[in-house]
Amino acid sequence: QLQLQESGSGLVQPSQTLSLICGVSGGSVSSGGYSWSWIRQPPGKGLEWIGYIYHSGSTHYNPSLKSRVTISLDRSKNQFSLKLNSVTAADTAVYFCARVDYYYYGLDVWGQGTTVAVSS
Amino acid sequence: DIQMTQSPSSLSASVGDRVTITCRASQGIRNDLGWYQQKPGKAPKRLIYVASSLQPGVPSRFSGSGSGTEFTLTISSLRPEDFATYYCLQHNDYPWTFGQGTKVEIK
Numbered sequence: 001q002l003q004l005q006e007s008g009s010g011l012v013q014p015s016q017t018l019s020l021i022c023g024v025s026g027g028s029v030s031s032g033g034y035s036w037s038w039i040r041q042p043p044g045k046g047l048e049w050i051g052y053i054y055h056s057g058s059t060h061y062n063p064s065l066k067s068r069v070t071i072s073l074d075r076s077k078n079q080f081s082l083k084l085n086s087v088t089a090a091d092t093a094v095y096f097c098a099r100v101d102y103y104y105y106g107l108d109v110w111g112q113g114t115t116v117a118v119s120s
Numbered sequence: 121d122i123q124m125t126q127s128p129s130s131l132s133a134s135v136g137d138r139v140t141i142t143c144r145a146s147q148g149i150r151n152d153l154g155w156y157q158q159k160p161g162k163a164p165k166r167l168i169y170v171a172s173s174l175q176p177g178v179p180s181r182f183s184g185s186g187s188g189t190e191f192t193l194t195i196s197s198l199r200p201e202d203f204a205t206y207y208c209l210q211h212n213d214y215p216w217t218f219g220q221g222t223k224v225e226i227k
Contacts, residue, residue, distance in 0.1 A: 062215040064215070104170050106166060107156075107166065108175070110164060113162075
């Protein structure tokens with residue numbers, strides 16, 4: 001059964017870079033033509049789609065974040081990552097990774113989420 | 121961006137009630153919509169995909185309908201474990217966008 005697990009720094013200073021990894025078990029980031037996504041949720045608020053990366057390595061990003069975000073694949077470690085630079089307090093959120101449904105799109109498997117606070 | 125407007129933003133209901141949540145898209149999205157349930161401190165869980173297909177393992181009291189710009193999620197008989205926040209997600213066009221959420225509370 002596919003499982004996703006986020007990891008990374010829980011505290012980032014303003015203007016620095018937020019870096020998170022999503023480890024994949026029970027499946028491969030390289031197989032099946034799946035894509036892999038990041039979503040975030042500020043405290044007490046709704047969900048925001050950040051973007052996703054195809055198995056081929058091409059990406060789609062939310063234009064609201066596009067100038068600051070990079071999603072990449074590491075096939076050797078069976079994981080994918082999120083980098084968000086020049087962070088501010090508005091980037092404080094729970095960050096989720098998820099798999100994009102190959103056949104029907106949408107997000108069919110989610111990680112448990114990790115909390116990132118931006119503060120000095 | 122396609123705006124997804126959910127209504128109501130919250131509702132109070134009793135166990136056994138029939139509950140309907142609506143999501144309206146600012147432009148037509150065919151049936152490129154899913155419904156998600158989120159409990160406090162947990163990740164969202166997909167209930168419905170392509171507007172009306174039930175995710176495997178999800179109880180049959182959940183159903184979805186709609187196409188184009190108007191969609192509904194119905195819980196036919198509310199159970200205690202269904203008290204949660206529900207979101208719709210459109211994946212017809214980029215950026216993918218969520219509705220603002222509907223919190224289902226115990227009356």
